[in-house]
Amino acid sequence: MLDVTRRFGATLALDGVHFETTGGEVHGLLGAPGAGKTTLMRILAGADRPDRGVVTVGGAVVTGADVRLMRAAGVALVQRHHTLVPTLTAGENLILARPTGRLRGGTRAARQRVERLADRYALAVRSDVPTGELSDDERWRLELLRALDADARLLLLDEPADDLVGAFRRIVDEGRSVVVATGRPEIVLAGCDRVTVLRAGRVALSGAPVDGLAATTLNGLLTGPALPPAPIAVPGPPRRIRLTVTGATLDRLREAELSVSGGEILGVVGLDGNGQHELEQLLAGLRAPEGGRVEVDGVPVPVGDAKARIAAGVAYLPGDGARPARWRPALRQRLRAGPDADARRLLVARELSGRPKVVVAAYPTRGLDPATTRAIVQRVIAAAARGAAVVWFGADLDELFTVADRVMVLAAGEALGFFHPPWDRGAIARAMTGWPS
Ligand SMILES: Nc1ncnc2c1ncn2[C@@H]1O[C@H](COP(=O)(O)OP(=O)(O)OP(=O)(O)O)[C@@H](O)[C@H]1O
Known part of the structure; x- marks a missing residue:
């Protein structure tokens, strides 16, 4: 444990x-x-x-x-x-x-x-x-x-x-x-x-x-005498803020504010079309914000260039459907074959191999079998333990409660609150529908 x-x-x-x-x-x-x-x-x-x-x-x-x-x-x-x-x-x-x-x-x-x-x-x-x-x-x-x-x-x-x-x-x-x-x-x-x-x-x-x-x-x-307070993080580098999103606006996403520390896994959840797709695109450098900033260790995430994104320390694990550019041909071929567990494992291994500073995991286990799901969850947790700040977009609350330290709810393009364990499923569901808790 x-x-x-x-x-x-x-x-x-x-x-x-x-x-x-x-x-x-x-x-x-x-x-x-x-x-x-x-x-x-x-x-x-x-x-x-x-x-x-x-x-x-x-x-x-x-x-x-x-x-x-x-x-x-x-x-x-x-x-x-x-x-x-x-x-x-x-x-x-x-x-x-x-x-x-x-x-x-x-x-x-x-x-x-x-x-x-x-x-x-x-x-x-x-x-x-x-x-x-x-x-x-x-x-x-x-x-x-x-x-x-x-x-x-x-x-x-x-x-x-x-x-x-x-x-x-x-x-x-x-x-x-x-x-x-x-x-x-x-x-x-x-x-x-x-x-x-x-x-x-x-x-x-x-x-x-x-x-x-x-x-x-x-x-x-x-x-013996009283012990010093327990560290608040998993072992590894001390926690410091690695990812900051300041006033970021894009399509439906309005002035998003968030920061994630190294070692932390922030879960993001929302009903479809409430801004999480735009937030994913911003964090992964697929699009530039219309307003505001997205920074890793104080440096803006490069936009529209997967190589530059990786060089900037941002790993991107999309689920099936979204596919980043510039795959090696063999890998691209396998991804086309549909939700292929081996291809997804390869993608995760490749993206996490370079000790990323930030991991953007967007429904990374969607459509996968339990064994592959567990392997991917493990690898992302291990990346966090080595000091990465992780943002995990999820649709399955149970999965989010297992992986995340904090959960942010997006509704109507705005962050409607952050939740911590012990998880209050009802309050999270209410926030997702935009109702006051
Ligand atoms: N269900 C519970 N409700 C409230 N307090 C609890 C509960 N379970 C454990 N605790 C408290 O948590 C602390 C740790 O309890 P735990 O039983 O794990 O200790 P232990 O090392 O197994 O002790 P013991 O040898 O007396 O069984 C204790 O202060 C205990 O009173």
Whole structure:
């Protein structure tokens, strides 16, 4: 996860948190009570959504996905408050948790499956009694066995019992990953490869190898002095305004004013014919403004010359329909073939290859399959992380809410307001139709 913030009323549970884990490792997430561990895990598992920031799994953006989708993506959250049905046995509970709700061979096969899994991971669970009769620790083990049975690849264990530590290594040796949220340094030292320490919603230590760390160091990090405020941006160059549009007028667009900082993604949305086409043309240097200015790092965007536009650091990612001039013949040929995913990937790769200062993404995923869409979203986010100011024209509000830091609504050629997370879909829709909020 990148730059994730989650607020509950006055409490900032997570504040600009970066966290990453890779296959085959046990990653400790250490923090005192209230540090934000559970909130982080719930966001990773799709049980909660961040106010700001991005979550990716295997390179795909999954921010705000739901628990079912995340489970299908192989992410399982295993928590202390149990979800077992107490009147059913371990095997019957195992069947219930399967995506299909079935197991060939029924209850007997399920019981054997529990016993085999219990053996394999050395997590003993009685399989012949209702789970209501199991001890707390046994229930914990069974919750974990159920996630393993469902073939979870990333297991998020929230405050696991001590005797689970021995199973971590067996699980990651199968290529899975385990994240262990705990308040106890000794669990981290006994069973984790790397550790991230959270303190009051901020990262106090990020992904450090556990080898060589002492309990006193971890204790110090848990309770140390207050941390400096979290950076407000994704990592990379500090934010400064790169794109400014001042009093720009063209056809239906009237005296547009906006500025976008490096590292920021501004979403632009509006009903057709409300000025966004003109704004796109101005930003991409396809037409000159009738009045006002469009500048990148203080220099006007060159007009009518794609080479000069690229040299000025402006990348342009049009959706299907709009096509910039001067494509290499082979690429032009492929684009003519219609909304071709490979051609669009090539276009995006070419435009973003030169570390642009500004990215103008105009419906760049329109008509594309989900995999290509994700790849393009990823590349644009990465360009922002490297310091580009991005303007993303979109028609799909959910997509905008995933990629954008801010959303500007255009109605009747005027900017009718800027919106920030948490997104108010109703207010944005009202602004799009020109109604007062
Ligand atoms: N749904 C919620 N509503 C209001 N406040 C919340 C909510 N969830 C978490 N918080 C607050 O956010 C902060 C972080 O909580 P979180 O549960 O993530 O911490 P934690 O590190 O898991 O702590 P613990 O070990 O006590 O579970 C706490 O101050 C908590 O009170």
